[in-house]
Amino acid sequence: MNSKDLQAYHKHVTDVYDERSSKHDNSQWHRATALKLINDMPPKSGDVVLDIGTGTGTIAYRAASLVGPNGRVVGIDLSTGMLNQAKARLAESGFDNLEFVLADAEQVSFPDNRFDRMYCASAFFCILDPLSTLRRWHRFLKPDGILGFHAQPETSYFWVREARKVFKRHGYPYLINDATATIEKSEKLLKDAGYRAVDIRVEESGFYKSAEDARNSWIQAGSFFPGQYPHPVTNVPPDVLAQCKQEYEENIEALITEKGIWNDISMYYIYARK
Numbered sequence: 545m546n547s548k549d550l551q552a553y554h555k556h557v558t559d560v561y562d563e564r565s566s567k568h569d570n571s572q573w574h575r576a577t578a579l580k581l582i583n584d585m586p587p588k589s590g591d592v593v594l595d596i597g598t599g600t601g602t603i604a605y606r607a608a609s610l611v612g613p614n615g616r617v618v619g620i621d622l623s624t625g626m627l628n629q630a631k632a633r634l635a636e637s638g639f640d641n642l643e644f645v646l647a648d649a650e651q652v653s654f655p656d657n658r659f660d661r662m663y664c665a666s667a668f669f670c671i672l673d674p675l676s677t678l679r680r681w682h683r684f685l686k687p688d689g690i691l692g693f694h695a696q697p698e699t700s701y702f703w704v705r706e707a708r709k710v711f712k713r714h715g716y717p718y719l720i721n722d723a724t725a726t727i728e729k730s731e732k733l734l735k736d737a738g739y740r741a742v743d744i745r746v747e748e749s750g751f752y753k754s755a756e757d758a759r760n761s762w763i764q765a766g767s768f769f770p771g772q773y774p775h776p777v778t779n780v781p782p783d784v785l786a787q788c789k790q791e792y793e794e795n796i797e798a799l800i801t802e803k804g805i806w807n808d809i810s811m812y813y814i815y816a817r818k
C-alpha cells in the first residue's frame with residue numbers, strides 16, 4: 545500500500561476513535577475483555593510492557609500496577625482523543641512507570657528485545673498487514689517474552705460473516721478478520737511470523753439483534769471498515785455489487801428467527817511466545 549492510502553486509512557481510524565474516545569470507558573465489555581487478556585497472562589514485578597492500541601489505557605494502568613516501580617509500561621495509540629483520555633488519569637494515578645505515546649502499531653519502532661509482555665486488546669482487527677506487523681512486534685519482544693492479543697474468528701459478527709461469504713463468492717476480497725478466521729489459520733499466521741509457542745483460548749459469547757437491525761446491516765461504501773483499504777465495495781462493479789447485496793439479504797432473511805438474529809461475538813485470546 546502506498547503512503548497516501550496508508551495516511552487515508554489512518555485518518556479514517558483516528559476519526560472514528562477520536563469520536564468514540566469520550567464514551568469508550570462506558571463500554572463494560574471492552575474493559576472486561578481487556579482486563580481478562582492481561583489477567584490471564586499477567587506481567588511480573590519489574591517487567592517492561594507494551595500496550596498496543598491502548599485506547600484509554602485499561603491494560604496499561606493494570607500493567608503499571610503489576611510491574612511496580614521497577615517495571616515500565618508504554619501505551620501506544622493512533623488516536624489523540626483516546627490518548628488524551630488515557631493521559632487525563634495519569635497524574636492522579638501516581639504511576640511514574642507509565643507513558644502514553646502517539647504511534648502507529650504497524651510502523652512503530654522500539655529497540656529489539658525490549659519487552660517482556662506485549663498486549664493488544666480489541667485492536668488487531670484494525671491492522672492492515674497482520675503478518676508483517678506480527679513480525680515487527682516479534683522483534684520488540686525479549687526471548688521468551690509473550691504477546692497476548694484478541695482476534696475475531698470468521699464466525700464473529702453476522703454482517704461481516706455473511707458479507708464475506710458473498711464477496712468471496714464473486715471473487716472480491718473482504719479482509720476483516722480473514723487472517724485469524726480459524727484457530728488453524730491463526731496458529732499458522734503466528735508461526736509464520738516467528739513465534740514458537742501459540743496458545744489460543746476461545747471465549748464464546750453472543751446475543752440477539754433485532755430483525756430490523758439485521759435488515760439494515762449491509763455495509764455501505766464510506767462506512768468505517770477496519771483492516772482493509774480501500775473499502776471492500778470500492779472496486780466492485782455496480783451490477784456485481786447489486787447481486788452481492790441481494791444474496792446478502794437472502795442470507796440474512798434465512799437467519800432471522802422470532803428472537804431476532806444471533807450475533808456471535810466469540811473471540812480468540814491468543815498468547816504467543818518468542
Ligand SMILES: C[S@@+](CC[C@H](N)C(=O)[O-])C[C@H]1O[C@@H](n2cnc3c(N)ncnc32)[C@H](O)[C@@H]1O
Nearest residue numbers: 561578597598599621622623648649665667670
Ligand atoms: C476498540 S479500541 C480498544 C482500546 C483498548 N485496547 C481497550 O481494549 O479498551 C481500538 C483502539 O486501537 C487503536 N488503533 C487502531 N489501529 C491502530 C494502529 N494501527 N496503531 C495504533 N493504534 C491503533 C484505536 O485508535 C483504538 O484506540
